[in-house]
Amino acid sequence: MLELRDITAGYERRRPVVEGASLILRPGESLGLLGPSGCGKSTLARVAALLHRPDRGTVTVDGRTATGFRHRAPRSLRTAVGVVFQQPRLAADPRMRLRDLVAEPLRATGRRAEAAAAVAGLAERVGLGADLLDRRPHEVSDGQLQRACLARALVLRPRWLVCDEMTAMLDASTTAALVGVVEEYRADTGAGLLAVGHDPVLLRRWCDRTAHWKEITGPP
Amino acid sequence: MTDAAPALDVRGLSVRFRMPGGRYVAAVSDASFRLAPGSCLALVGESGCGKSVLASALLGLLPGNADTAGSAVLPDGLDLLGAGEAVLARTVRGRRIGLVPQSPAAHLTPVRTIRSHLEEAVRELAHPSASAAARGRRAAREAVRAAAERAAERAAFPASHLDRYPHELSGGLAQRAATALALIGDAPLLLADEPTTGLDRELVHRTVDELRAHTRDAGRALLMITHDLAAAHRIADTVAVMYAGRIVETSPADAFFGRPGPRHPYARGLLDALPERAFVPIPGAPPELGALPPGCAFAARCPDADARCRTELPAPASGVACHHA
Ligand code: SF4
Numbered sequence: 070m071l072e073l074r075d076i077t078a079g080y081e082r083r084r085p086v087v088e089g090a091s092l093i094l095r096p097g098e099s100l101g102l103l104g105p106s107g108c109g110k111s112t113l114a115r116v117a118a119l120l121h122r123p124d125r126g127t128v129t130v131d132g133r134t135a136t137g138f139r140h141r142a143p144r145s146l147r148t149a150v151g152v153v154f155q156q157p158r159l160a161a162d163p164r165m166r167l168r169d170l171v172a173e174p175l176r177a178t179g180r181r182a183e184a185a186a187a188v189a190g191l192a193e194r195v196g197l198g199a200d201l202l203d204r205r206p207h208e209v210s211d212g213q214l215q216r217a218c219l220a221r222a223l224v225l226r227p228r229w230l231v232c233d234e235m236t237a238m239l240d241a242s243t244t245a246a247l248v249g250v251v252e253e254y255r256a257d258t259g260a261g262l263l264a265v266g267h268d269p270v271l272l273r274r275w276c277d278r279t280a281h282w283k284e285i286t287g288p289p
Numbered sequence: 290m291t292d293a294a295p296a297l298d299v300r301g302l303s304v305r306f307r308m309p310g311g312r313y314v315a316a317v318s319d320a321s322f323r324l325a326p327g328s329c330l331a332l333v334g335e336s337g338c339g340k341s342v343l344a345s346a347l348l349g350l351l352p353g354n355a356d357t358a359g360s361a362v363l364p365d366g367l368d369l370l371g372a373g374e375a376v377l378a379r380t381v382r383g384r385r386i387g388l389v390p391q392s393p394a395a396h397l398t399p400v401r402t403i404r405s406h407l408e409e410a411v412r413e414l415a416h417p418s419a420s421a422a423a424r425g426r427r428a429a430r431e432a433v434r435a436a437a438e439r440a441a442e443r444a445a446f447p448a449s450h451l452d453r454y455p456h457e458l459s460g461g462l463a464q465r466a467a468t469a470l471a472l473i474g475d476a477p478l479l480l481a482d483e484p485t486t487g488l489d490r491e492l493v494h495r496t497v498d499e500l501r502a503h504t505r506d507a508g509r510a511l512l513m514i515t516h517d518l519a520a521a522h523r524i525a526d527t528v529a530v531m532y533a534g535r536i537v538e539t540s541p542a543d544a545f546f547g548r549p550g551p552r553h554p555y556a557r558g559l560l561d562a563l564p565e566r567a568f569v570p571i572p573g574a575p576p577e578l579g580a581l582p583p584g585c586a587f588a589a590r591c592p593d594a595d596a597r598c599r600t601e602l603p604a605p606a607s608g609v610a611c612h613h614a
Contacts, residue, residue: 246571
């Protein structure tokens, strides 16, 4: 289970952008979280991915409640959740070749030896040609870079995926392709998914169920 | 088509980037389209297909290693591709072509209020103060202030938010502020570059409806560059689909999105990929613009490709560039 309980979070004291949000994902379940832009759903996605410390509330991943966030999150929890953001350019170190970008989580967890094989397999899975792996972010399109970011999110084989507006910048075909990659991965591994977005047509087609922001946040 | 001169007449526009080692990247090849006054053309395609390069070429904003060919002519005969930077800066950008940018929040200066942005644009582009200036500095200032407020109102930007800073605005209001700015020069042609990226559906609808109102009703032409087919569907009279630097299909929007549907296999694939349709991606990936194949650039991904497709470039004929359409 991935459980967010009564989360209040923000960037300034006394000005929370998320208030009293709660949601539960059963193992292997996919939930599409819908909300207008600026409603705080990206912040909640960051909390779910253990990348942002909430002011209040708890995050529980497969029975373990997170005691720290960002670099203080215990490694075993952090690696249980993979995350993909809306803007690949903000999420990718511009100096890194795509090959290293995809392998980064392996290196960060001391599993460098697995990198070559894992990257080759994932590149094929996300549709990234071998020639592209030696390029840097500015040498590829947004769609290609997002494919690399998805591969990076999958490289540790997380049990949960958080996709925050993963396809908002992408054309229809790349969107369908990346959603296909996520679903194939989930079918293989039984991973659960929290997909945050603003497009009801997309999220209803993609996820087991959808919830609206208003339904998961507390009364103001 | 109206009989009036087109608001923009693009013929054979090509952009090539010179790369180290004598290589070329053919970012745009032989693009042609006409945009009638009061009409909207949506140029759609995936990122990297050349559509943003085409927009930059029209505005004279290409980097130094770009070579252009062809023409892009405004109604008074000015060729945007031949005009020098001085002419483009002084008479085209903001004046004859209003630009609605991608991610307006990033386009606006964070340390200045919306009012200050609008007033600066008014001073630069609209000169409302010329007659007022005769009546003194104070009258001139008031004329600028009033013109800025009118501009805000035109774009439905609330007067109560004029003294806010860009980061204090919602995505929708930031977009309206950008639209207000784009309209100040009263340009007969608007160029909107991915104006709906990152906006939620409702806001996409509102943004394109507003853009539409500023164009069709006002006799302005709109060239919208987008990867968002739903936005294109809502706003466009004509759809032009770009693939690997070429316009592969140009079609009236209702025929394209409705019946009989797109004729080019790439355009068909793009529509089929929508979540409200088959939600099936086009297999494979587009070719590198620096290493285009000799025949049709879509051949490697096309279900209808044959030997001819792989060797012979299909020339556009009645709106579609395909050997088997
Ligand atoms: S020319 Fe051939 S390969 Fe190209 S789109 Fe048409 S059928 Fe397909």
